[in-house]
Amino acid sequence: MNAEIRPIKTAAETALAANFARALGTLPGKGTVAALREDAFRRFEADGLPHRRLEDWKYTDLRALVREAKPLAAPPDATAKARAKDAAAALASLEARRIVFVDGAFVPELSDLADLEAGLTIRSTAEALAAGDVELTARLGKIVATDDLAVALNTAFMADGALIHVAAGTALMRPLHLVFVNAGAAAAAVFIRSLVVIEAGARAMLLESHEGSDGYQVNTVLELQVGDDAHVDHIKITGDGAGALHVSTLMASVGAHARFNEFLFTTGGAIVRNQLLVRFVGEGTIAGIRGASLVKGRQHIDTTLVADHAVAACTSRQVFKSVLDGEARNVFQGRIVVRPHAQKTDAKMATHALLLSESAEADNKPELEIFADDVQCGHGATSGALDEDLLFYLKARGIPAEEAEALLIQAFVGEAVEGIEHAGLRDALMEQVAAWLEARSH
Amino acid sequence: MHLLEVKNLHVEVEGKKILNGLDLSVGKGSVHALMGPNGSGKSTLAHVLAGKENYQITQGEVLLDGEDLLALEPDERAARGLFLAFQYPLEIPGVATMTFLRTALNAQRKKRGERELSTPEFLKRVREVAGKLGIEQEMLRRGVNVGFSGGEKKRNEILQMALLEPRLCVLDETDSGLDIDALKVVADGVNGLRSEARSFVVITHYQRLLNYIIPDVVHVLSRGRIVKTGGKELALELEASGYAQYREEAA
Numbered sequence: 001m002n003a004e005i006r007p008i009k010t011a012a013e014t015a016l017a018a019n020f021a022r023a024l025g026t027l028p029g030k031g032t033v034a035a036l037r038e039d040a041f042r043r044f045e046a047d048g049l050p051h052r053r054l055e056d057w058k059y060t061d062l063r064a065l066v067r068e069a070k071p072l073a074a075p076p077d078a079t080a081k082a083r084a085k086d087a088a089a090a091l092a093s094l095e096a097r098r099i100v101f102v103d104g105a106f107v108p109e110l111s112d113l114a115d116l117e118a119g120l121t122i123r124s125t126a127e128a129l130a131a132g133d134v135e136l137t138a139r140l141g142k143i144v145a146t147d148d149l150a151v152a153l154n155t156a157f158m159a160d161g162a163l164i165h166v167a168a169g170t171a172l173m174r175p176l177h178l179v180f181v182n183a184g185a186a187a188a189a190v191f192i193r194s195l196v197v198i199e200a201g202a203r204a205m206l207l208e209s210h211e212g213s214d215g216y217q218v219n220t221v222l223e224l225q226v227g228d229d230a231h232v233d234h235i236k237i238t239g240d241g242a243g244a245l246h247v248s249t250l251m252a253s254v255g256a257h258a259r260f261n262e263f264l265f266t267t268g269g270a271i272v273r274n275q276l277l278v279r280f281v282g283e284g285t286i287a288g289i290r291g292a293s294l295v296k297g298r299q300h301i302d303t304t305l306v307a308d309h310a311v312a313a314c315t316s317r318q319v320f321k322s323v324l325d326g327e328a329r330n331v332f333q334g335r336i337v338v339r340p341h342a343q344k345t346d347a348k349m350a351t352h353a354l355l356l357s358e359s360a361e362a363d364n365k366p367e368l369e370i371f372a373d374d375v376q377c378g379h380g381a382t383s384g385a386l387d388e389d390l391l392f393y394l395k396a397r398g399i400p401a402e403e404a405e406a407l408l409i410q411a412f413v414g415e416a417v418e419g420i421e422h423a424g425l426r427d428a429l430m431e432q433v434a435a436w437l438e439a440r441s442h
Numbered sequence: 443m444h445l446l447e448v449k450n451l452h453v454e455v456e457g458k459k460i461l462n463g464l465d466l467s468v469g470k471g472s473v474h475a476l477m478g479p480n481g482s483g484k485s486t487l488a489h490v491l492a493g494k495e496n497y498q499i500t501q502g503e504v505l506l507d508g509e510d511l512l513a514l515e516p517d518e519r520a521a522r523g524l525f526l527a528f529q530y531p532l533e534i535p536g537v538a539t540m541t542f543l544r545t546a547l548n549a550q551r552k553k554r555g556e557r558e559l560s561t562p563e564f565l566k567r568v569r570e571v572a573g574k575l576g577i578e579q580e581m582l583r584r585g586v587n588v589g590f591s592g593g594e595k596k597r598n599e600i601l602q603m604a605l606l607e608p609r610l611c612v613l614d615e616t617d618s619g620l621d622i623d624a625l626k627v628v629a630d631g632v633n634g635l636r637s638e639a640r641s642f643v644v645i646t647h648y649q650r651l652l653n654y655i656i657p658d659v660v661h662v663l664s665r666g667r668i669v670k671t672g673g674k675e676l677a678l679e680l681e682a683s684g685y686a687q688y689r690e691e692a693a
Contacts, residue, residue, distance in 0.1 A: 388495070393532045396492045397542070397602060398520035398550035407545065411536025411585075 013048045015069035017041075019189075020156055023072055027159060029129035032137050040155035043147065050149045057149075059331040059363050060273050060302040066245060070217045072157065073188035076102035083183035084110060088209045090432060091237075094424050096177035096207055103182055104190035104218075105160050110179075119170030119202070125161035125193050136163060139195060143223040144251035144277045144308075151249050154221045158193035161220075164206075168199035168227065175205040175422070180220070182212025182241070192220040200227035200255065205422060208236045211268065214243035221249045228255035228282050233421060237429075239268035242297070249275040256282025256311075263420055264291035264303060264320075265429055267436055272301045279308040280316075280342075287316045290419040292429075294436045296325035304333040307349075309342040312372075318349040321416040323409055324360035325440060335367040338375050345375040353383035354412050356405075406437045443508055445470045445641050446610055451502035453483075453490055453666075460486045462666030463502070468610070471638040475652055475677060476645045478663030479685040484645045485529060487663075488614040491643075492526040493519050506610065520546075521553035523609030525602075527616050531595040534586035539598070542586045543568060543605060550606060571604045575631050593624030600631035611635070612643045617651035629654030649681035664688040 009017070020041050027037065049066060050057035076084070084102045099122060100110035106124035113122060128136040141155060162178050182190060198204050210218065218240065226232045240246045246269040254260045264274050278289060293301045307316050322330035332351045353362030366379035386408050394404035413433050420426045446468040453461035460483045468474050478484050490497050491504065493516035504511040511519060534542065547567075548558040559567070572582065575597050587595050596616055603611055613632070617625055632642070632655050644655055652660070652674065660676040661668045662685075669688050670676065 390532055390534055392492075392494050392516060393528065393534070394542075394546075395516035396494075396520055396526050396528075397546035398517050398553070398606065399546050400517045400549060400553075401515070403545065403549060404517075407537050407541070408534070411534065414536045 009048065010063055012066045012069040016153070017045065019069060019072055023157065027157065028126045029132060031132060033129050033132060036137070036140065037156045037158075040152045043152040044149055044156060047149055056304060056333070059333070060271070060300065062247075065271055065300070066217070070187055070189040070215070072159070073103040073105070073182075073184060073190045075105050076107065076184065079185070080183040081107055081110060084181040087181040087211060088177065088179045091177065091207065091209065091425075091428050093428060094175055094177070094207070094422070096175035098177045098179050099162055100179045100181065101160065101192065103184045103188060104180070104192050106162070117170065117172055119167035120172060121165045123163040125163050125195070126159060128163050129158070136195060139197075139223065139225075141223075143195075143225050143253045144279045146251065146277060148249065148275065150219060150247045150273070150275065151221055151251075154191055154193060154219045154249070157189070157191035157219070158221070159191050161192045161194035162196070163194070164196040166198045166202045166204050169201045170199075171203040172205070175207050177207040177209065180208070180210045180212075180218075182216040182218070182244070184213070187213065187215030187217075187243075189217040190219070192218070194220075194222045196222065197225045198227055198230045198232050201229045202227065203231045205233040206235070207425070208234070209239065210237065210246065211239045212241055212244070214241040216241060217245045219247045221251070224250060224252040226252065226254040226258050226260050229257050230255065231259040233261040233263075235263040235265065235420065235425060236274070238264070238266040238272055238274070240272070241268065242270060244269045246272045247275075248273065250277065252276075252278045253281050254278065254285050254287060257284040258282065260285065260287040261419070261421060262287070262289045264293070265432070266291070266293035266301055267295065267432065269301075270299060272299070274303045276303070276305040277308070278306070278316075279310055280314040281310055283311050283313045285314045287314065288419050289316060289318045290416050291320045292322070292413045292416040293330060294323040294413065294433060295328040295330065296440060297328060298326065299328045300331070301329070302331040302333070304331075306335045306337060307347060309336070309338045309345040309347060311339075312342050313344040314342070315346040316348075317419075318347075319416050319419060320351045321413055322351075322353045322362060323356065323413060324353060324362060325356040327357070327359045329361040329363070331363045332381075333365045333367075334379065335369060336377055336379070338368075338370040338372050338377060340371040342372050343374040345372060345377065347375070347377045349379040351381045352412070354409065355383060355385055356409075402441050406434075406441075409437060410434065444468060445507060446643070447505040448487075449503050449505075451487075451490070451504065452500045453486055454498045454500055455486070455496065460666055461490070464663075464667050466661065466668060468641050468643060470641060472658045473636065473642040473644060473655065475657035475660045476643055476663055477647070477649075477660060477677060477680055479689065480647065482663045483666040484647075484663055485614055488526055488612050488645055491519075491524065491612055492516055517549065518553065520606070520608075521550045525606060525608035525611045527596075527599040527603060527611065527613045529615040529618055531587050531599050533588045533590075535588050537586050539582045539584060539586050540568070543582075543602065546602070547605060567605060571601055574634065575601050575604070576627065577601055592619040593621070593627070596620060596624065596628050597631070600628055604631065604635055609639065610641050610643070612645065614645050615647065616644070617646055617648060625651065626654060649677045652677045662688050
């Protein structure tokens with residue numbers, strides 16, 4: 001074995017090891033699940049918290065950024081649940097089926113589980129893990145396998161989440177909304193693991209929103225399997241508290257002739273890392289992978305995307321926009337992989353950053369790894385300030401400077417948000433953009 | 443009192459003198475044409491009036507109804523009734539023309555202490571004005587000027603002018619890039635807005651536009667100052683003789 005010398009553990013790493021040793025007996029699942037956790041923690045310990053010398057984490061050095069590991073969240077008490085009641089109110093107009101998690105734990109009494117459509121099942125991950133559910137354990141970590149450290153840490157500590165199954169041919173009329181709220185009196189660490197399987201020909205829209213108090217540490221993983229001919233939209237809204245650390249990984253495998261739309265909308269959190277691992281496993285699929293982030297102060301937002309064209313004839317469009325004020329920093333690492341047999345792949349990636357202040361920073365790292373010869377792939381990246389000539393045009397028509405800026409910023413973000421199919425959600429997100437702009441001007 | 447008074451205006455751009463003691467007085471309800479060769483300072487004057495940045499005003503003053511225009515922000519000037527029709531109207535992807543128009547109109551009304559228009563009131567106004575200018579509703583739903591032809595962009599400028607009802611309209615080479623049919627549509631739009639209460643400064647290189655928008659006064663601008671002022675026949679003279687003599691006179 002290659003005994004690479006590791007630097008001395010940081011305080012956070014030491015605390016994570018202690019937390020793990022203490023929690024292993026009480027985390028849901030024995031036998032196979034416990035073994036999985038131990039394996040995962042060993043994987044994590046081999047490298048520790050991801051740091052700048054790992055290429056994938058070059059711009060987001062968690063070893064330096066995470067000073068302490070918070071204790072694992074306790075089950076939410078009545079006060080925390082009460083605080084969570086009005087969560088995601090801005091999205092209420094969508095009339096989605098809400099599945100609510102407080103401090104990472106499923107709360108049935110806040111969730112809407114009545115009259116589930118035929119073909120839809122929803123369970124809690126904690127329950128399934130405790131029961132040693134084979135459907136879960138057989139799939140866990142396998143939909144898109146990765147040795148990523150954040151995922152390993154999640155597997156070691158995973159506490160709860162949603163386990164959703166949509167049967168073949170089922171078209172869900174209402175969106176599903178996973179509402180994650182951190183509402184405890186003291187900041188804690190939350191490990192969420194969800195698994196969603198959408199079978200062939202099914203139609204589903206899955207919304208995921210994160211919000212809550214300052215200082216939480218969230219590590220959330222969603223494994224998503226999209227069947228052949230299915231049509232799936234996944235929209236993740238990251239609106240955590242100002243001091244929060246939020247690390248999220250989507251591992252999605254998409255079947256043939258499917259439609260898959262992913263959207264990341266980020267305004268919250270001190271440090272946010274959104275990892276998207278999307279693999280195309282069936283031909284003829286069309287995917288849109290988009291996002292918009294609006295950040296200020298010293299927020300650090302990292303989007304790391306791998307679009308893996310493992311089979312032929314899939315189309316993917318990736319558009320990410322970021323609006324950066326103050327000393328905020330946006331990192332975009334996007335990689336398109338086209339494997340040797342993935343001919344006729346059509347993949348395009350664009351990232352645009354709008355810098356509202358002198359001290360904001362945008363880092364773009366687009367990569368193409370193409371092993372097939374009959375493909376269309378490309379990427380483009382821009383970053384810059386608001387266009388002075390456009391601002392003058394608006395002001396010359398009587399629009400005050402602040403309002404003119406807001407109009408142009410909304411237009412900039414709108415180009416990404418337009419990619420969302422659901423009109424009500426587009427409107428709701430643009431209202432959040434307006435609210436962000438309103439807050440910025442005060 | 444004149445509506446607009448420009449007195450001994452000196453303007454530099456990046457250390458280069460562009461306007462060199464320009465004087466101009468425009469009375470209420472009159473149409474002034476400002477003609478001159480390329481580089482004489484026509485567009486600079488238009489930009490300075492509207493409040494564009496990066497022009498250094500080293501001397502002189504500009505008064506609108508006796509008020510110091512140069513002390514105001516561009517949006518404040520617009521709210522007080524100044525309108526600049528751009529030579530090159532900009533495209534603003536993602537901002538629907540309707541949103542743009544309504545934001546502008548209500549921002550101006552708000553600043554003047556007037557009631558903001560409701561959506562139905564606003565739509566009615568826009569439809570009326572757009573109809574007269576032959577602008578399709580579909581165009582108004584698109585991003586501002588996005589995918590518009592040169593003529594459509596200029597018509598959109600006139601639409602904005604008609605909707606915002608300014609007191610002083612500065613048309614910066616509105617004829618550039620227009621064929622004769624588009625020119626007529628734009629000129630008709632402008633003529634429809636002429637009134638006792640509204641004045642125009644029509645900036646143009648060519649006499650052609652002035653066949654359709656008949657000016658009360660014609661000025662010749664050369665090297666940053668007005669070197670000759672006359673009636674509408676001055677434009678015809680210029681068409682025949684060119685600008686060469688004024689270049690020499692100014693030198």
